[in-house]
Amino acid sequence: METAGDGTGQFLWPKQKRYDGKWFGFDQTELARKRAQYLDKTQFRAQYYNNPNDISSATIKPEYFQNYDPTHLTLQGNNWFFQGTRLNVFAAIDFAYSLRTSADYTAIVVVGVDTHHNYYVLDIDRFKTQQISEYFTRILRLHQKWRFRKIRAEVTAAQEVIVKDLKESYIRPHGLALSVEEYRPTHNEGVKEERMEAILQPRYANLQMWHYQGGNCQILEDELVMAKPPHDDVKDCLASCVDFCIAPSGQMSYRARRSQTEGLYHPRFGGVSV
Numbered sequence: 001m002e003t004a005g006d007g008t009g010q011f012l013w014p015k016q017k018r019y020d021g022k023w024f025g026f027d028q029t030e031l032a033r034k035r036a037q038y039l040d041k042t043q044f045r046a047q048y049y050n051n052p053n054d055i056s057s058a059t060i061k062p063e064y065f066q067n068y069d070p071t072h073l074t075l076q077g078n079n080w081f082f083q084g085t086r087l088n089v090f091a092a093i094d095f096a097y098s099l100r101t102s103a104d105y106t107a108i109v110v111v112g113v114d115t116h117h118n119y120y121v122l123d124i125d126r127f128k129t130q131q132i133s134e135y136f137t138r139i140l141r142l143h144q145k146w147r148f149r150k151i152r153a154e155v156t157a158a159q160e161v162i163v164k165d166l167k168e169s170y171i172r173p174h175g176l177a178l179s180v181e182e183y184r185p186t187h188n189e190g191v192k193e194e195r196m197e198a199i200l201q202p203r204y205a206n207l208q209m210w211h212y213q214g215g216n217c218q219i220l221e222d223e224l225v226m227a228k229p230p231h232d233d234v235k236d237c238l239a240s241c242v243d244f245c246i247a248p249s250g251q252m253s254y255r256a257r258r259s260q261t262e263g264l265y266h267p268r269f270g271g272v273s274v
Contacts, residue, residue, distance in 0.1 A: 002026070059197060060224045064204040067213050068120055068264050078147045080112055082120065086248050087112030089122065091142060091151040092241035094233050095135070095159045096128065107237040108138055110146050113245040119209050122146060124216035124234055132162060136170040143178055152181045152244050183240060196232070196239040200224070203242065210264065 003009035015025040026034075034048060072083045080087045089112045096104040110123040123146060125138050139151065153163050163182055171178055189195050203209050204224070211217045216234065223235040 002031070058225045058227065059201050060204045062221070062225055064207065064209070065221055065224075066207060066210050066264065068210045070212050073122075075147070080122075080146065082112070082114065085114050087114055087120065088246055088248050089146050089148040090241055090245045091139075091146070091148045092237050092244075093135070093139065093151060093153050094237040094240065095153065095162055096233060104231045104233040106135070106138075107233040108142060109234065109237040109241045110142055110148060111238070111241045111245055112146075113247045115248045117208055117247050119203065119242055119245065121209070121211050121217060121220070121238065124220060126216050126219065126234060132165050132170070135162065136166055139166075139178075140174070140176070143176065149177055150179050150181060150244075152183050152240055154240060155182045155184055181244065183244075192232075192236065196235055199239040199243050200235070 002011045011026045011031075013025040015023060015027040015030060017023055038047075068082070074081050080089055089110065091108060091110045094104075094107045096106045105126045105128055108123075108125040109121065112120040112122050114120075123142055125142060127134070127138065129135065142148075143151075153159065155163055160182070163180060167180055171180070185192070185195060190198070200209075211221070220234045220238060223229045223232050229235070
């Protein structure tokens with residue numbers, strides 16, 4: 001109907017008077033009248049915007065997104081630090097063993113958590129494959145870069161076979177210091193969408209989540225604000241990773257805490273106070 005998607009954009013078919021005196025097209029009044037006819041705003045957006053997602057009703061809003069500067073990440077030995085503050089690094093993988101056009105992608109998300117429970121999305125890989133060797137190649141590349149020692153994998157019937165083969169035929173023979181946590185969701189945790197919401201929404205609302213700019217993080221942000229995204233593989237993988245992250249112990253000095261904020265900024269509010 002209009003370009004912005006929230007009623008403030010330019011109408012694709014602005015209201016005009018025809019040669020016979022009849023009016024056609026849309027303006028703000030017509031938009032409001034059409035919207036008022038729908039109790040379910042999802043149906044309204046599907047009909048008039050060709051998109052069932054209403055960002056204004058999203059529980060994770062774009063203003064929650066915060067960015068950090070990756071140049072402030074440093075590797076000392078096998079440990080990563082952000083502005084001198086140690087991060088515990090974890091990873092999760094969400095397998096997509098179907099290659100249908102509509103199937104989700106396989107996603108690997110790497111997250112670092114500091115002592116104040118700030119979660120930094122360090123890396124995202126997203127791909128389609130049916131080769132277990134390709135799964136291992138992708139995991140190995142991220143493991144060598146980020147030095148995480150644990151990776152969580154959600155296992156169902158088919159995924160359990162993949163994880164077993166990865167352990168026995170690839171990880172163990174290569175002597176990697178990497179353990180795979182097999183995660184089996186229970187009915188008590190609710191459906192997948194409820195699990196993701198319970199894990200991610202309060203952390204984003206509390207401004208504990210930090211993204212790098214660009215790349216697959218843009219895909220993640222699109223999935224987060226959509227109620228019904230075409231794919232939710234990255235979002236699901238992030239929730240799984242955050243859920244089993246363990247923050248480092250110990251207290252941070254005032255100087256280290258102040259230094260850490262220099263690499264952080266909020267896209268709407270700017271710098272972060274200390």
